Amino acid sequence: MSFLGNFTGILLGGLAAGTVLFIVSVGLSVTMGLMGFVNLAHGAFAMFGGYVIVLAMNQAHIGFAAALALGFLATAALSMILERVFYRRLYRAGELDQVLLTIGLVFIFIAGITIAVGPESQPLQLPKALGGQLNLGFTQYRTYSIFLIVIGFLIAFGIWLTFERTRIGAQIRATVDNRRMAESLGIDVDRLFTITFGFGSGMAALGGGLGAEFLGLDPQYALRYLVYFLIAVSVGGLGSVLGVYYASLLLGVLDFVLKLYLPKGGSVFIYALTILLLLWRPQGLFGRRET
């Protein structure tokens, strides 16, 4: 393969991985920005959604698109119930209790999935149209990766548009900037949070399903990638959609390159870079400084 082909290969692979990271993390960023709630169970929602999607396809033989929609809806519904029952009670509590609650939920999800489905990894069968290679003119690449990158771009653009152009988007932005002021203006922050929480968890579910093909899907998923989700969110900046998009793509490409050229311990650089960046800008690349 030519140098150019090689280079695009790395870039595309990294972008595809970064896209999945973005789809999972975007909801976490927005909900954390809104409420400052440390939700360590976000990875568990991604895992739950992934299981719904994969099982719907493997057991019930539903199409890929329909399964994705089902996963989104099921996870969004479940997370909204959990938000109403558990999360709501700890908004005013410290991070300590929030961490405890969400770690507890992670354990319950892991054990629940292990009991209900089993500890083994679940394979995802891609539809035929997405398998194989796509000719890009100068090089060939996996159709699925290209599909992911396009989908990710559309999602990012869609969410950005919602944020900038709709009423609810304006309310979210206002609340992230200054929650007390938004509440004083009559924005129902609690309701806003439930909706965004459900939507964000649904997105995580999509990410879990879309990424299952190369991230795998087993009960430990909920914890294994959690640090990556959190890095994407804190590097991108809390409550910033585009920030998380850029940070995720950056992280995906960086991880891909490092895994290729430094297979042993390449992630050291990712952690070190994250630490340096957060020291330089504690609010992340695109986050606003807290008032």
Added chain:
Amino acid sequence: MAAARVVRQERDLSLATSDKPAPDAVFAVHPAARALMRRHRLRWWELLPWIAALAFYFAFPKYLGFGTDLLIAILFALSLDLAVGYAGIITLGHAALFGTGAYAVGMLAFYDIWNEPLTGLMFAALAAGAVGLASGLVLLRTKGLTLLMLTLCTTALLQEAANMGRAYTGGFDGLNFSIAPVFGVFEFNPLYANTQYLYTLAVLLACFGFVRTLVYSPFGQSLTGIRENLLRMHAIGAPVQRRLLICYTLSGALAGIAGGLWAQTNAFVNLSALDLDRSATVFIVLILGGHGRLYGAFMGAMLYLALEHFLARVYPTAWQLGLGVLLVVTALFARNGILGLGDALWRRLRAGRAGR
């Protein structure tokens, strides 16, 4: 809880001093003053854990290995309590300090540089204290989610570094080494953990004495003040940043001693010393028992390790499910852990008796 009580007592005290001219007399007479002066005194029930620990030695000779792990978990949770419970530094990266201590002992022994146990622990404390100081210098400038992330990343960074340097650290397979007998007499026997148990108990007692003295000292009081009201501590001119840094360093040194003990009593160290799991577990142990109080670490470690020992091997999934439920319930209903619940019950009982 306890801190709120102290603050209230101090407020009573200041009111009292303002309307009486001679402060010395007030200190002797005012009930709040007397309570404050008596607060750090040893109470009779504080001997009970140590008597129980000795009784355990004679009653369950077969479980001394488990007992040693329990004592180490207590020490580790106690070190975390200094940071989380007293100074309010929410960290998910205490395994970094534990692991540093463990690797300090392990590598010194493996390369035949130093294998005397007690001084080995001093090296562990120094190494982990140094890491605590260096990381604290940068970490403690942040708070909230950023701090949580940075502590997570620091631990992951150290673990990856240990993995990269597997030529020296042994990587996942770890290092096996041997430790010299304590005082040159009492050998660590891998089959019978008698020496390990008593040795760990003695170290725990010394460390506990240190922590107890520290939290009741003016320094410890100022840490509680920083946790309860950061703004006011800045306003009255307390060197907040320096105090937090000292606290984190000391907490790190104690965690390093716990790690060193873990390495010595197992005669083994590997990457699991730096696991995220370990950070999460010690966090859970502390919060379950009750943070910001001296005996929370004891209670939490006993409950957690006993449950884990007897349930986890037989029903690992059920154990995880039960632990998850326990954490959720604790977060929602028992914010101050088991000892906090005990406190609330005790107060209600006393209030009921006083009412009658």
